[in-house]
Amino acid sequence: MSNDFLLVLGVLAIVFALPSLLRAFSTSQRSSMAISLLVVGGALVSWAIVQTPGGYSFEEIPRVFTGVIASIIR
Numbered sequence: 001m002s003n004d005f006l007l008v009l010g011v012l013a014i015v016f017a018l019p020s021l022l023r024a025f026s027t028s029q030r031s032s033m034a035i036s037l038l039v040v041g042g043a044l045v046s047w048a049i050v051q052t053p054g055g056y057s058f059e060e061i062p063r064v065f066t067g068v069i070a071s072i073i074r
Contacts, residue, residue, distance in 0.1 A: 003052045005071075007044070007049070008065055008068045017035075017037040018038075020033070
């Protein structure tokens with residue numbers, strides 16, 4: 001699995017966890033699934049950044065997303 005794919009997967013996991021976390025905080029409930037998804041997403045993003053020589057810059061993120069989506073479609 002490439003580092004680009006891990007980065008995209010981690011960012012998507014974090015994005016999907018945020019609405020559930022907001023709902024849990026606003027209703028004073030516990031959302032262990034959202035917290036675990038946030039932790040897994042953070043771990044995937046950090047792993048991708050550490051394993052990529054030179055890391056990622058913010059300018060590269062759209063290119064990485066389009067590259068991963070293109071490789072899935074092909």
